[in-house]
Amino acid sequence: MDEIDDDDEPIVFKRSKTASKQNPLNSATKKSSSQMHDGQSGKQVSEVRSSNGQNSISQKVKPVQSTKASLLKSPSASPKVSSSSVKASPAVSPSASPTKASISSAKASPVKSPVANSKPSTSAADQSKHSSQQNTTSSLKEEKQLINDSEDSEDDKPLISRLSAGLSKQSSNHADRRPNTSSLGLPPVQKPRVKCEDSDDEIPLSSKFQLKPNAGPSTSKSHDFDENKPKAPKLQQNGSTMKDNRIKKSSTVLNKRPVGEVKSSSQSPIKRPKLNDGSSPIVGKQVSVKAEKKVNDEDEDNVPISQRMKNKKSKKVVKKSKYSKSSKMLPGSGEGQKWTTLIHNGVIFPPPYKPHGVKMLYKAQKVDLTPEQEEVATMFAVMLDTDYMNKPKFKENFMNDWRKILGKKHVIQRLEDCDFTPIYEWHQKEKEKKKQMSTEEKKALREEKLKQEEKYMWAIVDGLKEKVGNFRVEPPGLFRGRGEHPKMGKLKRRIQPRDITINIGKDAPIPECPIPGERWKEIRHDNTVTWLAFWNDPINPKEFKYVFLAASSSLKGQSDKEKYEKSRMLKDYIQGIRAAYTKDFASKDITRRQIAVATYLIDKLALRAGNEKDDDEADTVGCCTLKVENVEPMPPNILKFDFLGKDSIRYQNEVEVELPVFKAIQQFRIGKSGSDDLFDKLDTSKLNAHLKELMPGLTAKVFRTYNASTTLDEMLNRETKGGDVTEKVVVYQHANKEVAIICNHQRTVSKSHSTQISRLNEKIEELKGILDALRTDLARAKKGKPPLKGSDGKPKKNLNPEAWERKIAQTTAKIEKMERDKETKEDLKTVALGTSKINYLDPRITVAWCKRHEVPIEKIFNKSLLAKFAWAMDVIPSFRF
DNA sequence: TAGTTTACTTAGGATCCGCGGT
DNA sequence: ACCGCGGATCCTAAGTAAACTA
Known part of the structure; x- marks a missing residue:
């Protein structure tokens, strides 16, 4: 088989070139290095991870050759990226290519990914790298135009239009919180953070894509929500209209680097227990997924709700059994029983406080503190450069707790007279020292720590x-x-063994304190x-x-799987549920009406x-605690x-809703003040109790999971077209982003964001200058004149027009790639x-999609996600949420 | 209440990348 | 061409707060 053998391969699900390799789900990984954002470099490939072939159940794929071939480069059309990239390699033949890195790594790591099946696809790496380039190009064209527009200006186009074109749902979100910095009165010291506040920031995520409905062409899709799916079309909100420059399709930015490296696997301490080794995680295999057929009862629309429900119910029952089977397979589990035998070593405590003796100042005088007092002072000093210093509440709470330790008559009475700078600086120095340690010293420290912690890292559950x-x-x-x-700023005291309750199997030795x-x-x-x-x-x-088991444990995996199964079950009920609440929008019973509207909001x-x-x-x-002031009806x-x-x-979001909902909300607000509950007859237990009547186990949060997974599944299937791996990954990220927006998952803009953007702009400008020069030279070459001297005064080689054309194409491609990277970065800065x-x-959506499209799973899941989702790896390629 | 899931921030390691030296 | 280096970035993984639900 392959020379390299499975171990190194990426887990691609692709069918292998050789028929022989079937696809094992897991194979090793490697990531292609390819796609970097900057298009220029081709990075080398990286490593691989091995897989064990054990479970490769999966289907084998049919060989697709076309793909592969194509993957390999297609320079012609596209300008290849920069020359630099070239070296990396397009030329390499697939097989040959396992880079050294990969090879070495392979051997290094015996560990296989949990999932693993091995499938060797040798070329994965190559592919990916090639792909990256190629896709760049290809994608370019699509986006190109967009890009142009956007260029730097903000685009006026609503994001929405850009992004989600298709989705009807929209939600938006966004936030603006951004914390940051400033140090309290205290000297900020070295790192002043920059906050970048650009304007964009303020735009709500939601708006980003919401706009689309209106925006653009919009209208056509307006009906979106009518039907059953509530997703709302969002209106735009643009609250800010700022500029966001985001690309519609995200560029490749994300994957820049290969994910799972071998190294980690082999060395990481964590790796899987040997006990398990070999066997796949328990959970995983058992049930494999049922293939699902989705039931659609669309027809039922006309049926009275009650009946529908009934139907469903029955259906459900059936299903349920199915599900249930899966869910509890653990050995020994019985009524609520989670495990039969449990062995572990308890917990590890942080080291005792080591006084540093650095004196802080009080009214400019050095103050002597006991170790206990100093410890708390240090906790505060270390936070001088955080935004908490701007919060009076934080300081007040801190002072109250610290005062208890200082004692009533301590010299230190007022925080305002304290100067923690000496301690802060001492701390900065310590950090610096640590940073300066050689890598070996660091490594030694790490190993030492590991050794101490090793016994606590594992538990033995049911063997x-x-x-x-x-x-x-x-x-x-x-x-x-x-x-x-x-309560911010309050002292979180040290936890002692006497505070801790241990839960362990009856026959297991009690961990020593x-x-x-x-x-x-x-x-x-x-x-x-x-x-x-x-x-x-x-x-x-x-x-x-x-203290719980890690996410990669089968106990967690099992419940994770159950969560998704429950969400999938909602699919069969959703129509009935929507019809039911729609009917209740006009119910005479106020509680019922509130439940209906609340459910609608949760769903949509x-x-x-x-x-x-x-x-x-x-x-x-x-939802249940929304205040009147949080929802403003706009006719x-x-x-x-x-x-x-x-x-x-x-x-923040502006959403178009069905008229009855709008009216109901207006009515719920009558006679209330802004801070009153919008849904005064409701709380989560009532709501969930109601939901439970509609579907067993249904709670409000199930809708979120349902919405998210459904969106991913639909988008992936709607938007994945051909293209190379990189392009497919972009599609995935686009879908992922859409989900993040729906769920309002935000992050603060990194401190260096604006700097990074301006740096990118500089590079782009520079390239544009080069481009102009190239064009000039081309024109001259056509007339038979020699090129002008470069800005540095050096003469350039006399090339024929074709050569200049090529250079122009290369540079153009580079610029476009950078523009896209910039857009993506801007686009994702708060998402x-x-x-x-x-x-x-649901990881099965991702895994199945990867199998169907020959995308190495490592391109999407990093090492810890692979471990966490081990139970989903053997899903059949046709799986649909 | 108790138990479990979801969420964001941060620390620190891994990579990238330009640059000078060999 | 290869190597080492340091700063910039990228990303994972840890940490723990903050939700949700039985």
Whole structure:
């Protein structure tokens, strides 16, 4: 077979060139290095990861040759990127190509990816790299025009139009929060952060794509929502019209580097337990997916709802059994039982505080502090360059707790008179020192730490070794609440063994308490829960902090799978549910009407349920807790949302809704003040209780998962056309982004964002200058004149017109690529793609799509996602959510 | 309440990339 | 052409806060 052998291959699902290799799902990875954003470089390939062939069940794919061939480059049409890239290689033959890196890595890593099947596709790497180039080009043309427009100006076109053309749903989101910086009065010291606030920032995510409906051509699609799918078309909101320059299709930016490298696999401490090795994760294999056929009952539309439901129900039942089977296969699980045997070593504590002796100043005088006092002062000093310094609440809470430790009569009385600078600087120096350590020293330290922690990293659950998630007890510090949290700045005291309750199998040895002279608070043997340990949260004593298994464990994987199965079940009920709530928009019963409208919003906008919150928590809302002031009706039928959701992320969106909904909202607002609950007859338990009547296990959050996964599945299937791997990855990212926008997953703009953009602009300008010169030279060459001297005064080689044309094409391509990269960067600066990938997108959609389109799964999932989604790797290629 | 899932930020390692030296 | 180097970027993985739900 392949020379290289599976180990190195990427897990591509592609069919291999050789028939022999079938596709194993997992094969090794490699990533192609290709696509970098900058188009120029071709990076070398990277590594590979091995896979074991064990599970390769999957289907084999049919050989596709065409693809491959094409992949290999297609220079002609496209200008190849920069010369530099060239070296990387287009020329390489596929087979040959495993780069050295890959090879070496391969051997290095014995570990195989969990999933793995091996499929060797040798060329994957090559392909990808080629592809990148190629796709660049190809994509270019498509986008090219767009780009031009956008150029730098902001585009006037609504994002929407750009992006989601097709989607009808839209939601938007966006937030603006951006924290940052400034240091409190204290000297900011070295790093002043830059905040970039450009204008764009302010645009809500949602707006980004929402616009589309209107924007453009729009209208045509307006009906979008009518039907059953509620997704709303969004109106635009542009609130800001700023410029966003985003490209419609994202460019390749994302994948720049190959993901899973070998190295990690082999060396990482984490790797899979040997126990399991070989066998695939438990969960995974068992059930394989049912292929789903989707039932559509579209016809039922005319049937009365009640009946429909019934039908569904029955259907569901059937299904359920199916599902259930899958879900609980774990050995031993019975009623609520989560495990049969559980062995672990407890938790590890942070090292005791080491006093540094650096004196802070109080009214310009050095102050002596006890180690305990100094520890807390240091916690604060270290945060001088954070935005918390601008929050009075933070400082007040800190001072209150610190004062308790200082004692009533301490010299230090007022925070305003404190100068923590010496400690801050000491800390910066320590950081610097650490950074300066040689790589070997760092490595030694790491290994040392690893050695100490190793025993805590694993647990043995029902005989299988599983990774533990958070086995390190949280160290003391100042509470960093998000948003305007009333408790920010409070001291989070050190947790002791006597605070910790351990949960472990009855026959397992009780972990010894790591701190001499201390003992655990309690030992339990509760197999109906999955936690290994917990302690009361020092900030909120009524709450707890738990130690669970890692996401890659089969326990978590199983529940993850169940979550997606439940969401898929919603597909069969959704029409009936929509019809039911639509009917209730006009119900005489106010509660019923509120439930209907709330359900509609959750369904259409993917809002969270919205539990009640206490006064000692940040003031954020979800659907059930929306206030009158958060939803403004704008006739004729637009609702303008503006509120702080989870993590105090702002949600802003203007959505066109069905008239009855609009009217109902107006009516719910009557007689209330802005801060009153919009849905006064509702709370999450009532809502969920109602939902549960519609479908077993249905809760508000299921709609989010459903919406997200459905969107991904539809977009992937609608928008994946031919093209090389890189282009396909772009399609994926585009879909991923759409989901992130729907779910309002945001991130703060990085401090260096604006700098990076301007740097890109400079490069682009530079290239444009070169381009002009090339054009001049071309014109001269055509007339038989020699080229002008370069700006540096050196004469250039006399080339024939064709050669100049080629150079022009190359440069143009480079410019276009950079423009696209810039757009994408701008476009994604406030959008977080990761959250939806980790929590909302059924991995089987991704895996099946990768198999169908021969995209190496590593292009989409990094190492930890591969581990987390091990249960989904053997899905059949035809799987549809 | 207790238990579990979802979320964003950050630390730090991995890469990229230009540059001078060999 | 190859290597080492340092700064800029990219990305993963850790950390833990903040939701949701049984």
